Amino acid sequence: MRYPWLRLGIFVLGCLFPCWWLYQAATNQLGPDLGKIIMDRLGLGALIFLLITLSMTPLQRLTGWSGWIVIRRQLGLWSFAYIVLHMITYMVFILGLDWGQFGVELRKRPYIIVGALAFLGLLALALTSNRYSQRRLGARWKKLHKLVYVILGLGLLHFLWIVRSDLKAWAIYASIGALLLLLRVPLVARRVPRLIGRRGRAV
Amino acid sequence: MLIKIARPSDCKASDITPEGIYLSRRTMLGASLAGAAVAALPGVALGAEPSRYADVEPGAAPGWFKDKLGATRWGAVTVENEAITPFKDATHYNNFYEFGTDKGDPAANAGSLKTEPWSLVVDGEVAKPGRYALEDFVKPYQLEERIYRLRCVEAWSMVIPWLGFSLAQVLKQVEPTSKARYLRFETLQDPKVMPGQRSSFALIDWPYVEGLRLDEAMNPLAILAVGMYGRELPNQNGAPLRLIVPWKYGFKSIKSIVRISLVAEQPQTTWERLAPTEYGFYANVNPTVDHPRWTQARERRLPSGLFSPNVRDTLMFNGYGDEVASLYSDLDLRKNY
Ligand code: HEM
Numbered sequence: 455m456r457y458p459w460l461r462l463g464i465f466v467l468g469c470l471f472p473c474w475w476l477y478q479a480a481t482n483q484l485g486p487d488l489g490k491i492i493m494d495r496l497g498l499g500a501l502i503f504l505l506i507t508l509s510m511t512p513l514q515r516l517t518g519w520s521g522w523i524v525i526r527r528q529l530g531l532w533s534f535a536y537i538v539l540h541m542i543t544y545m546v547f548i549l550g551l552d553w554g555q556f557g558v559e560l561r562k563r564p565y566i567i568v569g570a571l572a573f574l575g576l577l578a579l580a581l582t583s584n585r586y587s588q589r590r591l592g593a594r595w596k597k598l599h600k601l602v603y604v605i606l607g608l609g610l611l612h613f614l615w616i617v618r619s620d621l622k623a624w625a626i627y628a629s630i631g632a633l634l635l636l637l638r639v640p641l642v643a644r645r646v647p648r649l650i651g652r653r654g655r656a657v
Numbered sequence: 658m659l660i661k662i663a664r665p666s667d668c669k670a671s672d673i674t675p676e677g678i679y680l681s682r683r684t685m686l687g688a689s690l691a692g693a694a695v696a697a698l699p700g701v702a703l704g705a706e707p708s709r710y711a712d713v714e715p716g717a718a719p720g721w722f723k724d725k726l727g728a729t730r731w732g733a734v735t736v737e738n739e740a741i742t743p744f745k746d747a748t749h750y751n752n753f754y755e756f757g758t759d760k761g762d763p764a765a766n767a768g769s770l771k772t773e774p775w776s777l778v779v780d781g782e783v784a785k786p787g788r789y790a791l792e793d794f795v796k797p798y799q800l801e802e803r804i805y806r807l808r809c810v811e812a813w814s815m816v817i818p819w820l821g822f823s824l825a826q827v828l829k830q831v832e833p834t835s836k837a838r839y840l841r842f843e844t845l846q847d848p849k850v851m852p853g854q855r856s857s858f859a860l861i862d863w864p865y866v867e868g869l870r871l872d873e874a875m876n877p878l879a880i881l882a883v884g885m886y887g888r889e890l891p892n893q894n895g896a897p898l899r900l901i902v903p904w905k906y907g908f909k910s911i912k913s914i915v916r917i918s919l920v921a922e923q924p925q926t927t928w929e930r931l932a933p934t935e936y937g938f939y940a941n942v943n944p945t946v947d948h949p950r951w952t953q954a955r956e957r958r959l960p961s962g963l964f965s966p967n968v969r970d971t972l973m974f975n976g977y978g979d980e981v982a983s984l985y986s987d988l989d990l991r992k993n994y
Contacts (some may be wrong), residue, residue: 479963486746486960550968620758622858
C-alpha cells in the first residue's frame with residue numbers, strides 16, 4: 455500500500471471531527487440546540503470533503519504528485535460517511551424519529567428531495583468504490599463516477615435552499631465548486647499544467 | 658383599557674410561587690446557598706426552578722430600569738408544567754441578523770450596541786406623536802413578569818420570563834386616530850455597530866420592519882419588553898426595547914425598536930418582502946400550515962440534549978388559542994399564514 459501514513463492521517467482526521475463535536479456536546483459547548491448544530495456541521499463537513507475529493511485530480515495535474523489520487527477514494531467515502539451521520543442526526547434531533555413525518559418531508563420539501571437524491575448518488579458511488587466494482591464495471595465505472603459532479607450540484611442546491619438571508623457562506627462554497635468543475639473542462643484542463651510549469655514538481 | 662388577564666392557559670394561583678418567597682429567592686440567587694435555602698422552604702410549588710435563574714449574568718442596568726424593578730409584578734403570567742429555558746441558552750442562541758446569521762453571532766457581536774441613551778419615535782396616525790427618551794417612554798408603566806413560550810419559525814422553542822408592559826397601555830397613551838389600523842415597528846439601523854447590515858450578501862433590506870393589526874396589538878398578551886430573567890434585556894435579545902407576541906413566530910417579536918408608527922395600510926414586513934410565499938404578515942404559530950422549507954408540526958424545545966432530544970408537538974397559536982383565536986375567526990389561516 456502506498457503512502458500508508460498519509461492514508462492513516464486522513465482516516466484519523468475524518469474520525470476526529472465528529473469525535474470533537476461529540477466531546478463539545480458532552481461538555482455543553484454547543485449550546486441548547488446541539489443536535490441541529492452537529493447536523494449542520496456534518497452536512498457542511500460532507501460538502502467540504504466532497505470539494506476536497508474533487509480537488510485531488512487538479513492538484514495531481516498541477517503538481518504531478520501521485521499521492522493526491524491515492525487518498526481520493528477515502529476522502530469521497532468520508533463525504534458519504536458524514537452524510538449518513540447527517541441523515542441520522544436529522545432523524546433523531548429534528549424529526550424525533552417520526553418516520554411518518556420523514557415520508558411527508560420527502561414528498562413536500564424540495565431541499566430534502568434534492569438532498570436525498572444527492573445521498574442516493576453518494577450511496578451508489580460508495581458501493582462501487584471498491585476494486586471489485588471497478589474491475590467489473592470496467593469503462594462504465596468512470597462514467598458512473600462522473601455522477602459526483604451531479605452530486606456536487608445537488609448538494610449545493612440543497613444548501614442554497616436552506617439559506618435564510620445571507621448568501622456569503624454559500625457563495626464561497628459554490629465558487630470553489632464552480633472552479634473545480636471549470637478545471638475539468640477539457641479546454642481549461644489542457645492549459646492548467648502549462649500555467650504552473652513543468653510536471654513532476656514535488657510538494 | 659387596561660385588560661385583566663385571567664384565561665385558561667394561565668397558571669392557576671396555586672401554581673404561582675408566592676411573591677414574597679419569589680422575591681426573597683431572587684435576592685439569594687447567585688449565592689451558593691440558594692439551592693439549599695429554597696429546598697428548605699416547605700411545601701412551595703416551584704414553577705421556575707431557582708437554579709435556572711441562578712445563572713443569570715448580571716447586566717449593567719440603567720438607573721430607570723433599577724427604579725422600576727422594585728415595583729414589578731412578578732409572575733403576572735406564567736406557564737404550567739414547563740421548565741424555563743436556562744438564561745445562558747436564551748442569551749446565546751439567538752436570531753438577530755443585524756449581528757450575524759449564526760446563532761452565536763448576536764451574543765458575540767451585540768456588545769457594541771449602545772442602548773443608552775435610546776430614543777423612540779411614535780408617529781403616524783396618533784393624536785400624540787413624539788420622540789421619547791426611552792426612560793420617559795417607559796415611565797408610566799408598571800413592569801410585569803410574563804413567562805411565555807417562544808416558538809421560532811425554524812421549529813425550535815424556549816420558555817422565557819420577560820419583563821415588560823402591555824402594548825395596549827402604550828396605545829392608550831398615544832391615542833391612535835380613527836384611521837389607524839396597523840402598527841409598524843422598526844429596528845435600529847446602524848451599520849457601524851451592526852455587522853449584518855454591512856454584509857453585501859445579505860438579502861434583507863434594512864432596517865428590519867414588523868407589523869401588527871391594531872386589534873392584535875391591543876390583545877393583552879402583546880407586550881413591549883425591557884427585561885428578562887429579572888434583569889434588563891441583554892443586547893442580543895433586543896435591548897433596550899422589543900416586542901413580544903407569543904402566539905406568533907419569533908421573528909414577529911421585533912428587537913431594538915426605534916420607531917412605532919400607526920398606519921392605515923398593512924405594512925410590508927421584512928420577511929414578507931424577502932420571501933412572500935414563506936412568511937406571511939400574520940405568522941401565527943400554526944402546526945397545520947407548513948413553512949415551505951420546514952415542517953411546523955413539531956418543535957425542538959430547547960435545551961434539547963444529545964441523549965434526550967426534546968421534540969414535541971407544536972400547539973395552535975403556540976398554546977395561546979384561548980386568548981387570541983377570536984382575533985382570526987373570520988380569517989382563512991391557510992391563506993393568511
Ligand atoms: C436525505 C438526505 C439529506 C437530508 C434529509 C438533509 C437534511 C438537511 C437539513 C434538514 C438541513 C438543515 C436545514 C436547516 O438549516 O434548517 C441540512 C443542511 C445541510 N445539508 Fe443536508 N440533507 C441531506 C443530504 C445532504 C447532502 C447529500 C449534502 C451535501 C453533499 C448536504 C449538505 C448540507 C449542508 C452543506 C447543509 C447546511 C449546513 C449549514 O447550514 O451549515 N445534505 N440538510
